[in-house]
Amino acid sequence: MIRVMLADDHTILRDGIRAILSHEPDIQVVGEAGNGQALLELLTDTAADVVLMDVNMPVLDGFATMTALRTRYPEVRVLVLSMLEHENYVYRMMQAGALGYVLKNSDTTEIVYAIRSVGAGRPFLCTEIGLNLLYRSTQRLPPASEATEFNDAADMPPIYNPLLNRSGTVELSVREMEVLRLIAEGLTNAEIADQLFASKRTIETHRQNIIEKTQAKNTAALIRYAMTHGLIE
Known part of the structure; x- marks a missing residue:
């Protein structure tokens, strides 16, 4: 059984996620919080395997909460559920210790799969983010026909901005x-x-x-x- 704790300042979203997960026999929602501070306090008395957490939250946002979680509850795995799709947010949250990142507009099947993956200790990126990152990475590389060696730093093209x-x-x-x-x-x-x-x-x-x-x-x-x-x- 994967014990999940929800952290999002939108009650209607938490209710929706709880309703979706109620149909999954191997997943149990054990608690929910409206901000990062409330989440940390809830974890002192309620054990969880996975925290499904937003980035934009009042009182204590996702970045600050992620830092506190790694210090106080290193065994808890974090899956980010956010509308923020920019790669800067993805990189920052993953570098801070999140194991997965999924967008709120993802299919419910993908969100459930993401919870199971993170619960099993496997990293996860939703399809939309993965494709966006792949597309941007391919735009950084020149075609093979244009590849060449540079003899001087001044001859090199400017560093790519993703x-x-x-x-x-x-x-x-x-x-x-x-x-x-x-x-x-x-x-x-x-x-x-x-x-x-x-x-x-x-x-x-x-x-x-x-x-x-x-x-x-x-x-x-x-x-x-x-x-x-x-x-x-």
Whole structure:
């Protein structure tokens, strides 16, 4: 039996995951918490094999919680369940000690499989993240016909930035492009959420992903970058 503890600040998501796992005979949800601090306190009295945890949480976020878990409960295996798909988040959480990373838009079958994999001590990345990382890694390498030796450091091409595509522009998802265009129109997160039929928290996450990718310091800088690189008119 895999004992699972849920950590996410959205009650409706925890309820949904609990309902899904209730049909799995080898998985038992033993507790749930709305933030990292509550999770750590819950683990003092309730044993768990796997923690299914979000990155964006109030009080204590996923990164800080991951550090505390490795120190206080090293035997607990962590599977991240998040909307944050950018490779920086994946790398940081995996480097901090998480054994798996799965997106919230993953199929329920994949989420259940991920729990079983992490519960058995096997690392796991959901299909979408794995394909994105594979695609980006292939974009870093020049075609074999272009391969050559460089006799001087000055002759070498610039170091590849994994956030950029071949045109030197950051790669934004379709949804991120929609959010970016609405930001440029001056809409607030709440107004964008209404237009795209999404939650405000979801739009905040997309906005943070866009800022991370473009490295813009504020909205004005973000719009200037988007116009300069032809992302918006």
